[in-house]
Amino acid sequence: MAIGVTKELSQFTGKVGRCEHDHVVEVLSSGFGFCAECANEIDGYHTLYVVPAGFQTPGSGDYEV
Numbered sequence: 001m002a003i004g005v006t007k008e009l010s011q012f013t014g015k016v017g018r019c020e021h022d023h024v025v026e027v028l029s030s031g032f033g034f035c036a037e038c039a040n041e042i043d044g045y046h047t048l049y050v051v052p053a054g055f056q057t058p059g060s061g062d063y064e065v
């Protein structure tokens, strides 16, 4: 499995979304979410989740006045 993969969250609500295995993933202020449940279950799991296109990333973008 490749390291550094990013995927878009599904069912994103503005704060949390779902990973590819339907776990709840919270997007951090860095703009990335990481699924700890998948990481526990899958060896070498490094997928990062990003906010889907069309959503504002929490904690970023506000300073670009």
Ligand SMILES: [Zn+2]
Pocket (backbone or CB within 6 Å): 019, 020, 021, 022, 023, 035, 036, 037, 038, 039
């Ligand atoms: Zn997961």
